[in-house]
Amino acid sequence: MIKQWLGSPLARRVGTTTALAVLLMVMTGPSGSTSQPTAGFVQSFSERSSFFGLFVTQRWLVWAALALIVSALIRVAKWLKSDYAEMVAIPGRLARSAQAPFQTKKPVRFGTYGVLMIVAILLPVFVTDGFWQQSLVEQVAIFVLLALGLNVVVGFAGLLDLGFVAFYAIGAYATAWVTGALPAAAPFGVHLDPFWAIPIAIAIAMASGVLLGIPTLRLRGDYLAIVTLGFGEIVTIFLNNEYGITGGSTGSHQVPHFTFHVGPIKYAWGLGPVPYYYLTLGFVVLFLIIFSRLEHSRVGRSWTAIREDEVAAESIGINPLKYKVMAFAIGAASAGFAGVMTAAQTNFLSPQTFLLSFSINILVLVIFGGMGSIIGVVCGALLVQVVSTWMDHYTPFGFQSQDLYMYLGAILVAMMIFRPAGLIPARRRKREIAMSEAGEGHMDEMLTGDTP
């Protein structure tokens, strides 16, 4: 009797919900310490906590109430959905457009882009808070740039690059080098404007991407992930220890701001975040245009072919190594570019910012938004970065900034389990994943042990 009940779907659901609620309670609960290792766990359940100001009781009761409400809501939503589907036969046209919300008519599409653009341009007018203006540049716009770059590598070419931060660091340090902010002498002793650093940093980042890529991109995907991770670590160790060249662990805090000086037009970017916001926004738009053109170009189609079936792609004359290196170099270049922006905007460089966790952060943006989907990546980056900045600043429910990566890690696992193609999936990717799950195609074959 009990055994039968334990095997039932209801018991399963109750068990999963309880496990999930307990996990979330511990995640959002107070921290412990080495001397009191159980304090965090115990207080996660027993601490007094208020239920939206309605009543104050122990935490576990609050969470149990929440879990009940949420599961009830889900049940109602499911019931409504099935009922609705039975009652109203959705016309085929509507169903199709619901499946492909971004495959709309051209005027509509460009209209949407126009509205989004105006919103983006007017944003600093509405957001007057200094902290948020600063965050819009440092935490959002730059991260959108980086996510767009990583999307080329992970999303378009299907290569997992965990050393992305290395190229970002290379870009930032190249800026410092060219502008004379490093202990290493600037090239030819000329201190250039950061604008001149853009091509130089991109070239250096791209070259290092190619140099790392040519030998390693022959490897299987998972080896590539580890090798790039190792590369990121090597770069960080180098930055941390070569005091004579990179300034070591103190880094540099003398990178100048951008200045624009052509003929009679003179403009200098300063400490204010708004001009930097517009500069970054301009580059984001540029990147968006380049990358969305790239996606459907010959190169982009070659990436898709390699990603879906490398052997077949090779047999129709696509050189996989060449295109993989190309993706790697483009990703590296955009990371290097973002490095220039950061270095010039913050005036400050420290090896402490160029850690593996930074690469993971960018990876989360791409995965959350949807690999290969440009609009998805942008939305994912906006959402994750705004929420994480908000949590960092206002520290709701005792959030600590060190806990951020716990949440990001959980997002990665949850996305892979529940929605592998991301928030706004690229249609092609979605199809590939569906095909791979149906056992068709040859995307990175792997043993899938399933008892028949």
Added chain:
Amino acid sequence: MASIFGFFVTHFGILRKEFWPLLVGGLSNGFIYAMVAIGYTMVYGVLRLINFAHSEIFMSGGFASFFLMRALIGSSAPGGVASVLLVIGGVLGGGLAGAFMAMVLERVAYRPLRRRHAPALAYLISAIGASYFMFNLAGKEFGRYNTSMAQPFVNHTIFTLFGAPVQMLSMIIALVGTVMLITLDRVVGSTKLGRSVRAVAQDAETASLMGVNIDRTIVIVFVLGGFMGGAAGFLYGLGFGINYTMGFTPALKAFTAAVLGGIGNLRGAAIGGLLLGVVESFSIAFVNGAYLDVVVFGLLIAVLLFRPTGILGERLGRSA
């Protein structure tokens, strides 16, 4: 030219003078790498995937044994039989914690993907996410400082090997490592359980037709690897202390060791681990200590480029 020559003369001089101490230290670390590398190699052999979150299994073994040791040991290190029992207890505690975490990891982060036949990229991303989740949760719950472990024995020099002092800790690491590695080799090589592991590694589909329960076998693989990893976490913690990020670097080195020996090959992982420990130790004579990790990563890249199958080649499926 002369300066390069001079560099090598000086540094080989250091190496010759310090050969035995460096060898002892390197082997002692090497056993730990070997034990962790086993976990990578077994999972790779069966699932063809790099278990990125293995570093966190190592860490959880370290934490579990740390709390166990603190609960059992008073203010001073005991001696005699108590020490022996404590070390065995620590190995078991760390190992069981590691095995348990490996089981949970397989259940939560891998099995849903396996059920769905997800592409390889999904496993990697899920594993990275799990790794970040686990070590940051550990940092949140157990504090983010390095803490030294209560010592179950007095770590004195027990004998000298050609003038190199060999300490109790190194001896214990070598002993535990040897016993566990040989036991695992025998378990996989000549028990029914090991035969199912090898069968699945060789050809999963056929194995399942022959009545091997693949899901169970995969859990066994994770448990065995997790036990070795967790026990290694205990041994590492004895020497270097416990920290929520303690898994990262040793696990990356252990992965290098697994690749060096031929990933998917049990004896290869053991040999690779010892070799890597010694190489790392010897490179102290040549480079600044901060660059030791660079040497290891460089070695990893070199092996992957020039001999991706490692010293012994991939072969968990063939008779081990």
